[in-house]
Amino acid sequence: MMQEALPLKMEENNSGTLYVPVDLFKQYVERVQFPKAISFGTKTIQCEVAPHPDQKNEYMISKNLWEALMIPHEGLIHLLQKEDTVFIGPLVGIFTAGFTQFNLRPIGERSLFFAKLLSVEKKVGAFYFVFGAHQIDWGNGTVNGYFYTADGWKQIKVPIPNVVYDRLPNRKVENLEFSKQVKERLQTEYDIPWFNPGFFNKWDIHQMLINDVKASKHLPKSYFQPEFTDIQNLLETYKQVYIKPANGSLGLGIQQLIQKKDEPFVYCRFRNNEENRLRRYSSLKRLVRRQFPFGLEDMIAQQGINLLKWNNNPIDFRIHTNKDEHGRWCLSAIAAKIAGTGSITTHVKSGGEVKTVKEILHDIGANPAIIKKLHETALMLSERIDHHMPGFIGEIGFDIGVDQSEHVWMFEANSKPGRTIFSHPKLKGDDLQSRRLPLEYAIFLFKQSVEKQPELVNANEHFLQL
Template sequence: MAILTYSDEKRLFRGNQENFIDLIRTGEEKGVLVYVMTTSDFKLTGKSAVGFSYHFQTKSWKKELLPLPHVIYNRIPYRKFELLPEVQQIIQTCMKHGQIQFFNPAFFNKWTLFEWLNKSKETQEFIPTTQKLTTSDELEKLLQKHPSLYLKPIRGKAGKGIMKVSRVQDKSKSRRFQLSVQDKTKSHISRYTNVVQLWTQIQDMIGTQDYIMQQGITLSNYKQRPFDLRVLVQKNGLGEWNIAGVGARLAGKMSITTHVPRGGSIDDPAKLLGAGFGTLGTRKILRRAKRVALIIAKQIEKSSGTMLGEMSMDLGVDGNGQIWFFEANSKPMKFDEPHIRKKSLDNLILYCIHLSKISAKKPKAAGSVKKKASKSAPQKASR
């Protein structure tokens, strides 16, 4: 298996090296040769490929000729790399390759995710009402339907650029809108008398970026700090979707999101849910969250028209125990919970073994297209 990433002059290549090393080790345990391939050394003709193998004894990377991979695991970090024409071309080559299985071809974006999930009856109910952020009139209309809205960059991650707008009543009844803007670890709050003022401020913050506005969900909280669930969904050794684990992220005291770098913390979902829903309620909610995550993963894969092997999902739980989908990520960050971490590495290698068996069965004819990808036009990286 080749882990595909972007090259870097100083560090050889981008991406989380520790993560790659863990995967290489897990591969070794299960008899799979795993190495790192960069977009600048990419070549799939001939019998071998150029890649970086890891030498555990010397703790060093060595660039060498390695056997062509059966499977390519896409870990190109950042959309800006993925969108480069030369990288796009490599992705297309991988997707169309007759003998190589390539999964997770592109980043998701929050608007297409919404469109994909909103068109299926099965997933619709878990999606907060979402629209593109276009005009102050539209913002005002949606704000009349919901007491608070989340504004999020379509291509954002890790809480960057997230804002929350709420309707408020202050004593003089003059300041009707509150805007919370997520900064490094806190959110800054300001108030506005009318939508025009609010809109001016929002436009100032978003510049030319595309945004969505989304119904704000009142998350369940633990000691007054809201939390949400992070679910890792992966395919297993049979090529079937399953849940690698469910973690929880507790928001920082002054934060409107739950990201750890923004003051949030990792915690045990059963403990956090248990405080509000009791043991039985918690069991029910976790079971429901897992079921919902699987339904959503299948719908995302189907709508994307591409082959996917894993994704992480942010799910909210409201005061009634209802599950809400916030987003899915096709390049999941490493989970720090040891049991989820182990399962995630095992799943990836087992899925890779599963895929390599499919590769072996593929006809040698050039230009044969993968079963899943052939259902619709190969998907371009999300823009």
């Protein structure tokens, strides 16, 4: 049973009491069953229950309970009940790395992003903080986490959280032993739901979906660690080929090969030293030898698509999908990205431009029904990836294209999507939605984990007595 989100306040007494709204207390009286313990994060303590003294629709906790549970501040919370224990919160930790010694910017350049992410707790109802591996005190079962308050960043000691949202910054940090150990211990020793684990590998996703009936028709023809003949066949068939790192991100390392009609030359478009470059070669063999001197290990060669264009520049679409408070996939954000002149990708750093989908489709006179097609495809792909992949996935960022025949193609799926599209003034609502949904999904996971909880009250070793 989960109650609606209500304010949580501290009562200046040491009675060891949880005060609940009168209506909820009446339910306890009718059932002649009163909670005997309260749980916050991974701490559980005995308590008494009483009706709110002022009959307000809020929760209050006596000071000694508050301090023993290590509640960081007053706020909006959810309350769940399982057997004789009430669970309040949830306490949700965002796991990351790259902390600094500066209180104003404790996570360096990403501090503003995390501050915006944490700000949704007041709207959703939870306690939300950021932490790294070195802030966990395993002996005491606590975390010295960073909370973003009205006075800026503050480090506050709290119990180990109910749910962890993985926001590690890159694959290098993710593969470090200490990152793996934290995840392993929290999941095995504390049975904590950990969502968005791991960066996606492009080829793993491709292989996962290629035999999926619904998803496979949206995948461009691709080869991993391609032979020369694979590239040659793709170029002859499609007149353009993209070659990119299987573990790449931000458009780095992508090269486009172009074979123009009735020309003996082969062109290569790429980015070097923050400049868009175009080179012409007399043969494909020379191009491959020069452009890929270290070979094509861990590279993917992919069929080029004749995309919808704006002023002769290709367009693709960034679509964010998230799971909601019911654990269902929904579309949280969508934007069109236009490639910069001479650029191989639509990334803003390569001269790309962001527009709303309605704007772009209107400008190029395209069928507005494409929007519905994009929505449906992104949700279907989210469900199929989720179906095939282990662990909890809470969000995906897709790079999707539409060709001249209005067929939808998936180029990439990212487990930790970038947020450059949200600089567009008309995408502020999407920005808020895409920040709010991860916390709503964390509440769903909190509810699931509570329902799986064993009976705590009779297991004295699991909780403290004041």
